[in-house]
Amino acid sequence: MKTSRVARRRRYLLCEPRHFDVRYAINPWMRVDGGVDRALALAQWTRLADTYRELGHTVDTVEPVPGLPDMVFAANGAVTLGGRVLGARFHAEERRPEAAAFQAWFKAAGFDVHMPETVSEGEGDLVPAGRWVLAGTGFRTTLTAHHEAQELLGVPTVGLRLTDPYFYHLDTALFALDDENVCYYPGAFSPGSREVLRGLFPDALLATREDALAFGLNSVSDGRHVVVAPQAEGLVEQLSAHGYVPVPVDLSELHKAGGGIKCCTQEVRSA
Numbered sequence: 414m415k416t417s418r419v420a421r422r423r424r425y426l427l428c429e430p431r432h433f434d435v436r437y438a439i440n441p442w443m444r445v446d447g448g449v450d451r452a453l454a455l456a457q458w459t460r461l462a463d464t465y466r467e468l469g470h471t472v473d474t475v476e477p478v479p480g481l482p483d484m485v486f487a488a489n490g491a492v493t494l495g496g497r498v499l500g501a502r503f504h505a506e507e508r509r510p511e512a513a514a515f516q517a518w519f520k521a522a523g524f525d526v527h528m529p530e531t532v533s534e535g536e537g538d539l540v541p542a543g544r545w546v547l548a549g550t551g552f553r554t555t556l557t558a559h560h561e562a563q564e565l566l567g568v569p570t571v572g573l574r575l576t577d578p579y580f581y582h583l584d585t586a587l588f589a590l591d592d593e594n595v596c597y598y599p600g601a602f603s604p605g606s607r608e609v610l611r612g613l614f615p616d617a618l619l620a621t622r623e624d625a626l627a628f629g630l631n632s633v634s635d636g637r638h639v640v641v642a643p644q645a646e647g648l649v650e651q652l653s654a655h656g657y658v659p660v661p662v663d664l665s666e667l668h669k670a671g672g673g674i675k676c677c678t679q680e681v682r683s684a
């Protein structure tokens with residue numbers, strides 16, 4: 414086991430939860446009558462942004478749009494690799510207008526944006542991991558979108574079928590630790606997809622359902638520091654035991670909409 418892990422500086426795109434709310438239910442976490450403390454959501458999100466800066470990463474922000482309460486989940490707005498950007502096409506009608514807002518941000522930042530033809534929820538389902546883009550399907554992003562991602566990004570996509578509605582995006586069930594390894598919850602995947610993951614990542618860290626339900630797999634790693642939900646206690650211990658440095662950030666208020674740390678974080682990967 415490697416004991417010294419190396420961090421790489423990252424560029425992250427975030428969206429302040431100024432208009433955050435739970436006004437519709439498009440995943441099993443969302444309760445429209447549950448109540449949201451927006452001030453707390455803002456404070457938690459600010460801690461996340463500050464944590465990235467303290468770790469030496471660049472944080473950009475996209476202006477939140479009134480009436481789009483899920484726009485804080487910036488990871489869904491696109492996926493980028495080598496300076497190429499595949500925009501988003503959202504599954505739920507309520508989120509569809511977000512796609513144009515993220516597209517505009519990327520264009521203004523100097524990127525060409527390819528807009529997908531079918532449902533494609535950005536980094537929620539398309540997770541660059543070393544030589545591959547791991548590509549979730551089953552609830553949101555389509556197989557056609559996997560192919561579009563492969564054609565645009567020039568990297569093979571590995572399709573993985575999600576089967577548990579609580580883990581409706583790939584990045585609720587798996588995250589890349591670095592360019593060589595991942596951490597995932599096997600119970601979120603079909604038997605065939607579990608076999609594929611075992612074959613590609615024989616040394617992967619495996620998480621429990623309890624840690625997955627605590628949004629532990631919705632973590633962001635820079636190769637050394639893993640920004641992780643403190644509620645995922647077993648995973649936090651496991652990461653330390655494998656030489657990573659867990660950096661707990663609590664986004665409990667955002668969990669009410671079905672999102673966590675990674676959902677709030679779009680990595681901008683330039684050429």
Ligand SMILES: CN(C)C(=N)NCCC[C@H](N)C(=O)O
Nearest residue numbers: 486488537582584670672676
């Ligand atoms: C991993 N990512 C990016 C996410 N899981 N995103 C959270 C999306 C939450 C939103 N209410 C929805 O259901 O689309």
